[in-house]
Amino acid sequence: MPDPAPVDSPLWVGIDLGTQGVRAVLVDGAGAVLGSGSAPLESDVRAGERHEQDPADWWRATCIATRAALAGRGERPVGGVSIDSTSGTLVVQDAQGHAAGPALMYDDRRAAAEAARVQDEGAELWTALGYRMQASWALPKVAWLVARDAVPAGHRLAHQADHIGARLAGHPLPTDWSHALKTGYDLLGDAWPTAVLDRLGIDPAVLPPVVAPGERVAVVAAAGAEESGIPAGTPIVAGMTDGCAAQVATAALAPGQWCSALGTTLVLKGSTRDLLHDPSGAVYCHRNPDGGWLPGGASSTGAGVLASDLPGADLDALTERARERGVPAGATYPLAGRGERFPFVADGAEGFDVGGPADPDPVARFQRVAHGVAYVERLAFDVLAALGADVSGPVTATGGASRNDWWTQLRADVLQRPVAVPEHAGSAIGSAVLAAAPPGRLAATAAEMVRMRRRFEPDPSRADELTDGYGRLVDALHDRGWLEPEFSKATFRAVQDGNVALLNSETAGGGAS
DSSP, X not given: OXXXXXXXXXXXXXXXXXXXXXXXXEEOTTOOEEEEEEEEOOOEEETTTEEEEOHHHHHXXXXXXXXXXXXXXXXXXXXXXXXXXXXXXXXXXXXXXXXXXXXXXXXXXXXXXXXXXXXXXXXXXXXXXXXXOOTTSHHHHHHHHHHTTOSOTTOEEEEHHHHHHHHHHXXXXXXXXXXXXXXTOBTTTTBOOHHHHHHHTOOGGGSOOEEOTTOEEEEOOHHHHHHHOOOTTOEEEOOOBHHHHHXXXXXXXXXXXXXXXXXXXXXXXXXXXXXXXXXXXXXEEEEOTTSSEEEEEEOSBSTTHHHHHSTTOOHHHHXXXXXXXXXOSOEEEEEEEEEEOSSSOEEEEEEEEESXXXXXXXXXXXXXXXXXXXXXXXXXHHHHHHTTOOOOXXXXXXXXXXXXXXXXXXXXXXXXXXXXXXXXXXXXXXXXHHHHOOTTOHHHHHHHHOOEEEEEOOOGGGHHHHHHHHHHHHHHHHHTTOSOTTSOHHHHHHHHHTOHHHHHHHTTTSSOO
C-alpha cells in the first residue's frame, strides 16, 4: 500500500460522465479517496436506435457531484482535474462552447446507413489502425449531422468530456486522441484524416484540435468554479474515454499487464508495445500516453446471464454452497442475448450448455455459469496471445463480480496466473490518476496511487481439470463455427501448452505489425 500523502500535497479531481450518472472523486497523491459525489442523468431513447441526452443535464449533474466530492477538502490545493466520458458520444456546440442541441449518445445508431460509406471511404486507414467503423461510432454520426446541415457555420463538434471541460474553462477545448478514436482520428499519423473527410464531405474545421491525454489544456474559470466548487485556476487536463480511464484505475498500463472487468458483461484491456490488428474487428487499440498501445475488447457474455437464469437468487448463499463442490461436469456459455463481439464475432451466437443438460439445482447452475465465464475469459486471453499480444503479466479484476472471492479465485485458477483486486476502482479514479500524472509517467503514477485489496494466487493442483473443461467449451465453439477459421483447435492447444512457435506459425498474417 502506498505511503500516506503529505497533508499539504495537492489533491486531484476525477470526473466520470457515464450513461446513467456522473461521478466525481477527490484523491490524494497516495491514492486515498478523500471525497466523492454523484448525480443521476436522464436519457431520451426512442425507436430502438435513437439515444439522446441534454448536455445541460450533464453540467447540472457534474456540479452536484464535484461539490459533494470537494466538500471536505479544507484549504488543501487542487492540482488538476480530468474528465472521462462515454466513447462515441457527440454534441454540436457554438463558438462559446454552448450546446446547440441534444447530444447523440455512444449507442445511438441512427447513422447506420452512413457507417457503411464511412467504412468504405476510409477502409485503408481503418485497416492500418486495426479496426472497422461501426454504426454507433462517432464519425458516422458526424457524417449524418453534416449531411443534414446540423452543424451551422462557426459551430463544431465536441465529445462529451470536451463539452464539460469547456463549461469549466468558459471556452471550447481541444479533445484528446482517446475520445477522438471513434471520430476517425489517425492515431498513426497524429492528424485528422483530411483526405477521408474530404471524400465524406466533412470540413475538418468542424472537428476540434487533438492533444495527448494528460496534457494541460486550460484552467477552471471563475464562473465554472462558482458552479462546480472546483477552485478557479485549477488546471484542466485532457482526459480519456471511460473504458481507458477505468484501465488507468487498475494500473494495468505496462506491456503484459491486463485488467478484466466482470459485471453484466466481460471487458478486457491491456498494454502492448505494438499495434494489434484483428481481422475480425473484435479487438481494437487506443494509444497509450506513455507510448505503445492499449488493446481491448468487450464481450456480450458475463454475469448478466444470472439475472435470467437465477432471478432473485441469493448469490452469497449459492457461493458458500459452491465452495463445497468440485469442478462441475459441464459449463455454460454465458450469453444472455443473441450475438457475440469478443473474443470472437458471431452475430448468431446464443448461450448453451456443455457437458449435458444444465442441472436445475441453483448451486449447480451458478457453478456452471461461473466456470463458463472464467473459460470465456481464458479464451479472450488466448485470442489476444494469438494476435501477438504479451499476456504474460498479472491480471487486475474489477466489476461487481470481483467482490465474490470464490469466483475470483476460480478465475485465477482457470487462467493460472495471479489476479489482484483493487481497493478502489472505476473511471473517476482513473481520471484523477491521469490528472496527477506528469507527461510520460502515467503507468508510474498509477503504480504509486492504485491500492490493491487482495491478490489471488492460482492453485496449480486444479490446472489440469480446469483446462479440460476449458477445452470442451473451445471445442463446442469451434463446432458451431463461431471462432475465426485461423484460430484452429491446435492453436489454442499451443497457447495452453506455451508453444509460441506453433502459435505464431498458425496465426501468421493476423498478428501485430
